[in-house]
Amino acid sequence: MNQEDSTQPTRKPAEPCILVIFGIAGDLTKRLLYPAICNLGSSSLLAEEFRIIGIAMEPYTTKSFRQKMTKEVKEFVKDTAAKKFGLALLKHVDYLSGDFSDPKVYVALKKLLKKFEDHKASKNILFYFASPPEFMSTIAIGLSKAGLLKEDENCFRRIIAEKPFGHDLESAKKLNQQLLSMVNENQIFRIDHFLGKETVQNLLAFRFSNGLFEPIWNRQYIDHVQITVAETLGVELRGAYYDHAGALRDMVPNHIFQMLSLIAMEPPVSFSAQYIGDEKVKALHAVQVLTPEQVLERAVRGQYDSGKINHIAVPGYRSEKNIASESSTETYFALKLFLDNWRWLDVPFYIRTGKRMKVHTTEIIVQFKSGPSSLFSGCQQKAKPNLLRIYIQPDEGITLDLNAKIPGPSLQIGPVDMKFKYSDYFGIKPQTGYETILYDCMNGDHLLFSSAEMIETGWALLQPILDVWSVLTPHEFPNYAAGSWGPKEGDMLLEKDGRQWLL
Ligand code: BG6
Numbered sequence: 001m002n003q004e005d006s007t008q009p010t011r012k013p014a015e016p017c018i019l020v021i022f023g024i025a026g027d028l029t030k031r032l033l034y035p036a037i038c039n040l041g042s043s044s045l046l047a048e049e050f051r052i053i054g055i056a057m058e059p060y061t062t063k064s065f066r067q068k069m070t071k072e073v074k075e076f077v078k079d080t081a082a083k084k085f086g087l088a089l090l091k092h093v094d095y096l097s098g099d100f101s102d103p104k105v106y107v108a109l110k111k112l113l114k115k116f117e118d119h120k121a122s123k124n125i126l127f128y129f130a131s132p133p134e135f136m137s138t139i140a141i142g143l144s145k146a147g148l149l150k151e152d153e154n155c156f157r158r159i160i161a162e163k164p165f166g167h168d169l170e171s172a173k174k175l176n177q178q179l180l181s182m183v184n185e186n187q188i189f190r191i192d193h194f195l196g197k198e199t200v201q202n203l204l205a206f207r208f209s210n211g212l213f214e215p216i217w218n219r220q221y222i223d224h225v226q227i228t229v230a231e232t233l234g235v236e237l238r239g240a241y242y243d244h245a246g247a248l249r250d251m252v253p254n255h256i257f258q259m260l261s262l263i264a265m266e267p268p269v270s271f272s273a274q275y276i277g278d279e280k281v282k283a284l285h286a287v288q289v290l291t292p293e294q295v296l297e298r299a300v301r302g303q304y305d306s307g308k309i310n311h312i313a314v315p316g317y318r319s320e321k322n323i324a325s326e327s328s329t330e331t332y333f334a335l336k337l338f339l340d341n342w343r344w345l346d347v348p349f350y351i352r353t354g355k356r357m358k359v360h361t362t363e364i365i366v367q368f369k370s371g372p373s374s375l376f377s378g379c380q381q382k383a384k385p386n387l388l389r390i391y392i393q394p395d396e397g398i399t400l401d402l403n404a405k406i407p408g409p410s411l412q413i414g415p416v417d418m419k420f421k422y423s424d425y426f427g428i429k430p431q432t433g434y435e436t437i438l439y440d441c442m443n444g445d446h447l448l449f450s451s452a453e454m455i456e457t458g459w460a461l462l463q464p465i466l467d468v469w470s471v472l473t474p475h476e477f478p479n480y481a482a483g484s485w486g487p488k489e490g491d492m493l494l495e496k497d498g499r500q501w502l503l
Contacts, residue, residue, distance in 0.1 A: 014040070014442035016047035017124035017156075018116065020109065022100060022139050023131035024054025025065075028162070030072040032193075033130065036434035038077045038086035045439055049119060051092035053112060057099060065095035078430040100135045106146035113148075123155035126441060132241075133164050137178045144182040151187065160189045160441055163254050164245060165450070168466055169459040176452040185452060189441045194255040195448040196433035198422065199396040203262040203364075204276070206390070206398065213388075214267070216368070217343070223385065224348045226365040226502060227259055230357035232309050234482070235331070239322030247333040248301070248465065251353040253458035254450070257284060259364060259392070260349060261454075264339055273446035277454065284457040286339040295468040300489045302332030303474070304356040307482030314356065314482045328474050331355040334490040335465075336497075350494060352501070356482035362392035365502045376403075379412050387502060396422035 019037075021029060040046050054065065073086040094112060098105035113125070127143060129136055140159065143149050151157040159179070166172025179188055194200050207213060216222070229251055235242040242250065261280035268275040290298060306316040317323060317331050332354035338346065366388040376383050387401040398420045406412040422428075440448055479487040485501070494500050 011045055011439075013045055013047045014050075014439050015124055015156075015444070016049040017126050017442055018051050018053060018113070018119075019126045019128060019438075020053045020055065021128045021130055022055050022135070023129070024052075024095070025056035025058040025060070025068075026130060028130045029054070030069070030076055032432045032434050033128070033438075034069065034073065034086060035077045035082070035430075036432040036438055037089070038073065038082035039079065039429075039431060039435050040439055041085035041089060042079065042081040045435075047442075050089075051094075051116070051119070052089075053094045053096065053109065055096045055098060055100075055105060055109065057097065059097050060095050061097075062093070062095045066090045066093060069093065082430070100131060100142065101138050103142060103145065106142040106148065110146050110148060124442075125156075126158050126160060128160045128162075130162055133162075136161060136175060140179055140182050149183050149187070156187075156444065157183070158187050158189060158441060158444070159183060160191060162191050164249060165190055165254070165455050166459060167245075167249065169456065169463045172455050172459045176456065180452065186444075186446065188452075189446065190450040190452075190455060191437060192254045192258050192448075192450055193433050193437065194258050194392075196435070196437045197392060197396075198431075199390065199392045200259060200262065201436075201448070203259070203390065204271075207262075208267055219343060219345055219347045221368055222347055223367045223369045224350065224497075224499060225263060226367070227256055227263075227349070227351045227363075228365075228501070228503060229256060229353040229362045230359060230485075231353075231355050232357060232360045232483075234304070234314060234317070234356050235320050235323065237321065239320050243323050243327055243329050246301075246329040247331050247353050247355065248462060252333065252335075252351070253455070253462055256351050256353060257454075257458045257461075258450070260284075260287075260351065263364060263366075264344060264349070266343070271447075273449075276447060277451050281451065281453050281457055283339065284454065284461065286341040286344065287461050288338045288340055289461060290337075290464045292464065292468050295465050298336040298493070299465045299468075300332075300334040300352075300487065300493055301330035301469065301474060302354065302480045302487035302490065303327070303329065303477040304331050304354075304480055304482045305478035307356065307484065309356065309483045316478050316482070317356075318478065328477055330469075330474070330477075332357075332480060332486045332490065334486065334493055336493055337461075348497065348499075350499075350501075352486065352490060354480075354486050358483055358485050359503075360394060361503065363503060364390040364392065366390075367499075367502065376411070376413055381412065381414055383413055384415050389502075 069090055070087065073083060077083040077086050096108050096112065098108065129139055131139065149157050166175050261283040264283040265279040268279045304317050307314060318325055318327055334352035337349050368386040370385050383403045389399040391397045400418045402416050403413045404416040406414045437448055491501065
């Protein structure tokens with residue numbers, strides 16, 4: 001059944017604005033940002049006056065940059081109407097070449113913006129930091145000194161910041177302080193692209209629009225929760241960044257904590273960014289901070305060796321491009337954590353993420369406690385605990401695992417499931433995940449963005465692990481084969497509790 005039309009509320013075009021992208025020549029723009037802009041445009045969700053200014057080190061002119069983008073639109077924009085829109089929009093794309101730490105760049109930007117002054121969009125400006133993280137404050141300072149961050153009642157000036165937002169608690173705090181000395185919190189939009197994924201957004205709808213689950217969403221009925229973000233990809237061309245980050249920093253304070261907080265939070269008073277943000281932060285505040293001993297018991301790290309992914313041989317992490325030959329960076333991370341509050345006390349949350357794992361999947365599994373009945377103890381198969389499986393990607397949907405009687409004269413039970421697949425109901429539209437994020441930012445809606453407090457609370461929880469790891473070199477690395485489910489310690493984390501990973 002396809003209910004696409006009846007379920008899509010009519011949305012208005014976003015507020016007119018100029019999008020200034022720092023680092024426009026990189027991968028993010030061609031693979032995700034520009035395709036998302038094209039999808040928005042072809043769905044009539046961009047203001048007519050919308051235009052783009054790109055800034056990067058590469059020595060393009062506006063003309064040669066448009067030529068480069070023409071090729072990229074053809075390659076990366078999938079939908080025909082979106083492609084057409086994207087090619088037409090290129091005449092409204094300007095390019096400035098320069099070094100982000102050079103004040104001349106900001107003078108040139110100001111001059112260019114002046115050229116568009118009569119243009120309705122020119123009052124509102126979104127500065128998108130698609131640049132390496134070390135440039136975040138440099139760019140903000142440059143913009144601030146040029147007077148480009150000042151807004152008034154007639155215009156907005158907003159910053160969109162890509163992760164990583166800091167490298168640890170101290171650097172995240174410092175970055176927040178620096179930015180907040182130049183702009184207000186409501187001018188900053190810290191992106192977590194997982195929040196652009198429909199199924200992540202659906203966690204709120206699922207929990208709070210279905211009266212069925214909320215009464216059992218607690219320690220009385222839930223045995224434990226698992227969150228897995230497994231990737232089959234390795235570090236690709238991002239070795240220089242990844243070898244300094246690792247799996248924990250790359251995935252946990254942001255994507256995994258976003259999902260954890262949406263699963264664990266209390267119902268918000270209303271569906272507003274403020275109330276939902278507050279509840280998410282409260283959920284993270286409830287997470288127990290680990291002692292060094294608990295870090296050793298509950299946190300597992302791993303690094304992939306060579307192996308096979310889909311029958312194809314792939315190299316080990318230490319042989320990848322831009323990775324140190326003796327690197328001790330983790331490419332796998334698993335953790336057991338608890339929340340100290342009425343709803344979740346003593347319910348373990350197991351989280352894990354890894355590169356070069358057996359399958360590519362992001363899933364949240366909620367295991368419910370089994371009933372007290374031994375009615376079916378005589379059956380060949382035991383009744384299995386009920387599982388709620390929330391598939392975030394690649395197949396978006398929700399499944400409830402149940403037990404049912406197997407047809408036949410003797411009483412036997414077996415596993416069955418109830419399935420909801422997004423694609424069955426809503427079709428699949430080519431989306432990058434950045435459409436809603438950009439649209440919301442143009443409209444000033446913070447719902448899908450992280451606050452400074454959320455970021456710092458996340459880092460504060462992880463800091464004890466980073467501290468212990470910084471003094472304990474992992475001599476056992478590499479400790480899992482590419483194409484496996486990670487190191488055996490990751491499995492043991494659950495086995496010692498009498499549980500197992502459920503995928
Ligand atoms: C990014 C990480 O934030 O998320 C990458 O830096 C990771 O290492 C990616 O591969 C996963 O996102 P997605 O949307 O591809 O699942």
